[in-house]
Amino acid sequence: MASLPFNTIPINLPFSVSSKPSSKHHDDQALNPSSTSYFHRVSSLCKNGEIKEALSLVTEMDFRNLRIGPEIYGEILQGCVYERDLCTGKQIHARILKNGDFYAKNEYIETKLVIFYAKCDALDIAEVIFTKLRVRNVYSWAAIIGVKCRIGLCEGALMGFVEMLENEIFPDNFVVPNVCKACGALQWSKFGRGVHGYVVKSGLEDCVFVASSLADMYGKCGVLDDARKVFDEIPERNVVAWNALMVGYVQNGMNEEAIRLFSDMRKEGVEPTRVTVSTCLSASANMGGIEEGKQSHAIAIVNGLELDNILGTSLLNFYCKVGLIEYAEMVFDRMVDKDVVTWNLLISGYVQQGLVEDAIYMCQLMRLEKLKYDCVTLATLMSAAARTENLNLGKEVQCYCIRHSFESDIVLASTVMDMYAKCGSIVDAKKVFDSTVEKDLILWNTLLAAYAESGLSGEALRLFYGMQLEGVPPNVITWNLIILSLLRNGEVDEAKDMFLQMQSSGIFPNLISWTTMMNGMVQNGCSEEAILFLRKMQESGLRPNAFSITVALSACANLASLHFGRSIHGYIIRNLQHSSSVSIETSLVDMYAKCGDINKAEKVFGSKLYSELPLYNAMISAYALYGNLEEAIALYRSLEGVGLKPDNITITNVLSACNHAGDINQATEIVTDMVSKHSMKPCLEHYGLMVDLLASAGETDKALRLIEEMPYKPDARMIQSLVASCNKQHKTELVDYLSKQLLESEPENSGNYVTISNAYAVEGSWDEVVKMREIMKAKGLKKKPGCSWIQIKGEEEGVHVFVANDKTHIRINEIQRILALLLYDMCSDFT
DNA sequence: ATAGGGTTAG
Numbered sequence: 030m031a032s033l034p035f036n037t038i039p040i041n042l043p044f045s046v047s048s049k050p051s052s053k054h055h056d057d058q059a060l061n062p063s064s065t066s067y068f069h070r071v072s073s074l075c076k077n078g079e080i081k082e083a084l085s086l087v088t089e090m091d092f093r094n095l096r097i098g099p100e101i102y103g104e105i106l107q108g109c110v111y112e113r114d115l116c117t118g119k120q121i122h123a124r125i126l127k128n129g130d131f132y133a134k135n136e137y138i139e140t141k142l143v144i145f146y147a148k149c150d151a152l153d154i155a156e157v158i159f160t161k162l163r164v165r166n167v168y169s170w171a172a173i174i175g176v177k178c179r180i181g182l183c184e185g186a187l188m189g190f191v192e193m194l195e196n197e198i199f200p201d202n203f204v205v206p207n208v209c210k211a212c213g214a215l216q217w218s219k220f221g222r223g224v225h226g227y228v229v230k231s232g233l234e235d236c237v238f239v240a241s242s243l244a245d246m247y248g249k250c251g252v253l254d255d256a257r258k259v260f261d262e263i264p265e266r267n268v269v270a271w272n273a274l275m276v277g278y279v280q281n282g283m284n285e286e287a288i289r290l291f292s293d294m295r296k297e298g299v300e301p302t303r304v305t306v307s308t309c310l311s312a313s314a315n316m317g318g319i320e321e322g323k324q325s326h327a328i329a330i331v332n333g334l335e336l337d338n339i340l341g342t343s344l345l346n347f348y349c350k351v352g353l354i355e356y357a358e359m360v361f362d363r364m365v366d367k368d369v370v371t372w373n374l375l376i377s378g379y380v381q382q383g384l385v386e387d388a389i390y391m392c393q394l395m396r397l398e399k400l401k402y403d404c405v406t407l408a409t410l411m412s413a414a415a416r417t418e419n420l421n422l423g424k425e426v427q428c429y430c431i432r433h434s435f436e437s438d439i440v441l442a443s444t445v446m447d448m449y450a451k452c453g454s455i456v457d458a459k460k461v462f463d464s465t466v467e468k469d470l471i472l473w474n475t476l477l478a479a480y481a482e483s484g485l486s487g488e489a490l491r492l493f494y495g496m497q498l499e500g501v502p503p504n505v506i507t508w509n510l511i512i513l514s515l516l517r518n519g520e521v522d523e524a525k526d527m528f529l530q531m532q533s534s535g536i537f538p539n540l541i542s543w544t545t546m547m548n549g550m551v552q553n554g555c556s557e558e559a560i561l562f563l564r565k566m567q568e569s570g571l572r573p574n575a576f577s578i579t580v581a582l583s584a585c586a587n588l589a590s591l592h593f594g595r596s597i598h599g600y601i602i603r604n605l606q607h608s609s610s611v612s613i614e615t616s617l618v619d620m621y622a623k624c625g626d627i628n629k630a631e632k633v634f635g636s637k638l639y640s641e642l643p644l645y646n647a648m649i650s651a652y653a654l655y656g657n658l659e660e661a662i663a664l665y666r667s668l669e670g671v672g673l674k675p676d677n678i679t680i681t682n683v684l685s686a687c688n689h690a691g692d693i694n695q696a697t698e699i700v701t702d703m704v705s706k707h708s709m710k711p712c713l714e715h716y717g718l719m720v721d722l723l724a725s726a727g728e729t730d731k732a733l734r735l736i737e738e739m740p741y742k743p744d745a746r747m748i749q750s751l752v753a754s755c756n757k758q759h760k761t762e763l764v765d766y767l768s769k770q771l772l773e774s775e776p777e778n779s780g781n782y783v784t785i786s787n788a789y790a791v792e793g794s795w796d797e798v799v800k801m802r803e804i805m806k807a808k809g810l811k812k813k814p815g816c817s818w819i820q821i822k823g824e825e826e827g828v829h830v831f832v833a834n835d836k837t838h839i840r841i842n843e844i845q846r847i848l849a850l851l852l853y854d855m856c857s858d859f860t
Numbered sequence: 861a862t863a864g865g866g867t868t869a870g
Binding site: 148310371 | 863866869
């Protein structure tokens with residue numbers, strides 16, 4: 030006998046000697062043991078993923094004229110499902126069709142084909158077969174609903190669910206989870222509730238898969254109470270059920286609840302998975318919970334969880350968000366499979382820490398690892414350019430975007446616009462806006478933000494109406510920006526009007542809307558109204574955050590209202606104890622100092638939770654306000670001991686303390702110190718203070734020489750110092766001369782009137798102040814953003830003094846110093 | 861000998 034193309038000869042061949050008579054029909058052969066043995070061999074090969082080998086066995090059966098039943102094809106198709114092997118599956122499909130209708134029209138085979146194509150995400154082919162099916166059973170339905178759900182055709186999946194019910198094919202515990210997933214993705218909580226009803230009616234509720242997916246669905250729809258109820262009633266909860274509820278909490282901002290659930294889960298002895306730890310890390314990152322996040326990391330290590338890409342990125346995200354960049358670096362180094370996301374996270378971590386150089390270096394390394402930048406990488410770099418106002422970097426990144434066809438990316442276009450705006454080039458931001466073909470709301474808002482930041486309310490309004498003409502309805506962010514643009518331009522009444530218009534257009538003001546209004550009012554000298562707005566905001570059901578509290582405290586400081594200040598401090602203790610921040614502590618110190626209670630300011634400073642520069646600056650500024658030069662200098666000198674380096678504000682505050690004490694020698698020493706010891710360059714404000722100090726001491730000539738020597742152009746404030754100095758020395762003629770010069774050179778600059786009226790105000794020449802006000806009114810000049818009213822009540826009631834913002838102006842300190850000292854005496858009387 | 865399912869990072 031000639032050699033066969035295979036060498037293994039099965040024992041029971043149909044033509045070998047057999048005790049059984051050979052059958053005439055295929056059907057009889059189904060009982061033939063040789064077919065059975067083939068089936069088992071095919072089956073085990075398929076389970077090991079060796080589809081090609083299984084297929085050659087089928088060829089062998091064909092050669093031997095053995096009956097190849099539908100179950101063999103089914104088994105191989107199943108193998109293709111395991112392997113997601115679309116190509117081999119199609120070959121099987123072809124063989125099935127070749128073998129005629131006996132196979133092709135077999136319900137089991139047809140269903141299997143639908144399942145196979147569905148699993149391989151080939152929805153079009155799966156649907157063609159599915160629509161031609163004579164019998165649509167629960168398996169084929171499940172496959173179709175599953176694939177639709179997987180590729181995001183959620184409405185289609187839900188329509189399938191409805192159609193099943195109409196045809197009285199009842200969705201089982203395999204169909205329901207996918208239906209729930211679709212409801213969750215669409216946030217169709219009402220549909221989901223209906224599915225929940227069906228689950229209860231058909232008794233599927235105890236299945237942990239069904240219940241978990243219901244809990245997940247409610248979580249995704251934001252109905253956490255119901256998610257919790259479903260979860261509580263699961264008889265045997267597994268880790269996935271716990272994870273699903275935890276994810277629900279995190280996605281709805283309930284981070285503390287998520288962490289609490291994690292601890293309950295550990296108490297019940299359920300082993301956490303990588304998903305659990307990832308979710309906890311996400312919650313910790315959101316709430317800035319350093320300890321919680323570190324604990325999660327420790328648990329991952331103790332439980333021996335593998336540091337895969339997802340767990341790794343969760344850790345990276347957490348450490349970057351809470352600013353522990355060294356830990357992030359350690360995790361990054363340990364990770365084996367890094368992708369673009371991994372790199373992006375660390376790069377953005379560096380940018381958030383202001384370490385732009387490191388970020389750029391990482392980008393270079395990333396390219397060496399043969400990874401390409403994606404839109405997230407580029408947006409991060411662009412935001413780095415915006416933060417550091419590095420126009421060159423921004424342009425370089427923009428060119429990269431153009432070269433690599435990222436131009437049409439609307440997110441990137443927005444970040445490019447933001448970069449140009451931050452670098453002070455609104456014209457270029459507008460150019461990018463104009464060249465973007467498909468504009469979305471975010472793009473409109475980005476340009477609006479550029480106008481608003483600069484107080485260009487006219488441009489902002491034009492854009493605001495323009496977008497509505499193009500059919501883009503404004504959202505709450507748009508309204509907030511319009512209001513900001515008006516407030517930045519000193520148009521308080523117009524802003525208030527817009528705030529009302531926004532509400533009548535059906536947009537509910539959010540925390541930012543209220544805070545923008547409050548902050549704008551404080552900046553424009555309407556501090557009393559700002560405090561009123563805080564009350565109104567609380568009445569509308571919003572809880573103030575750290576920033577709105579800071580704004581309210583600065584309003585109290587401006588009003589020198591210890592009464593309001595104390596009540597807000599009380600609110601902080603009652604409600605914000607656990608979310609206290611550096612900015613709140615700083616504002617408290619500042620508020621108490623300006624309200625005349627330096628003792629309380631010292632007390633707050635003494636019990637501080639943070640040891641950061643802004644707090645020290647506030648306390649130094651407080652001492653300066655009270656003319657306590659010794660304490661100010663002592664605190665300044667103590668900075669080194671706590672590892673802090675002074676910044677420009679520190680120097681300004683120490684210098685103004687010297688100013689109030691009239692101590693030219695100390696001031697000179699501080700300036701020498703900053704140049705030699707800290708290698709800092711004195712800024713214009715520092716020169717201003719020195720000029721002021723010299724001018725106050727009557728050294729007008731020396732002050733003039735310093736102005737000539739400094740590397741900056743003198744500003745109106747310096748001339749104001751000279752004016753004040755002259756005034757003090759009763760050099761009325763020189764004041765009149767300087768004022769006249771100032772007003773002649775820039776008759777339309779409202780700032781000059783502020784300057785001059787301010788000089789008169791400090792000297793108590795109220796008649797001159799009123800005169801200046803009247804000229805401004807007659808000329809129709811409006812005060813600039815940054816200038817504010819201070820109302821001095823009491824003897825001088827009814828007299829308003831125009832002063833510039835305390836951050837940029839020397840004289841307001843003078844006034845506040847007098848106020849604070851006055852109030853200090855009053856406070857001391859009470860105690 | 862007869863099918864398959866839910867959770868996660870930017």
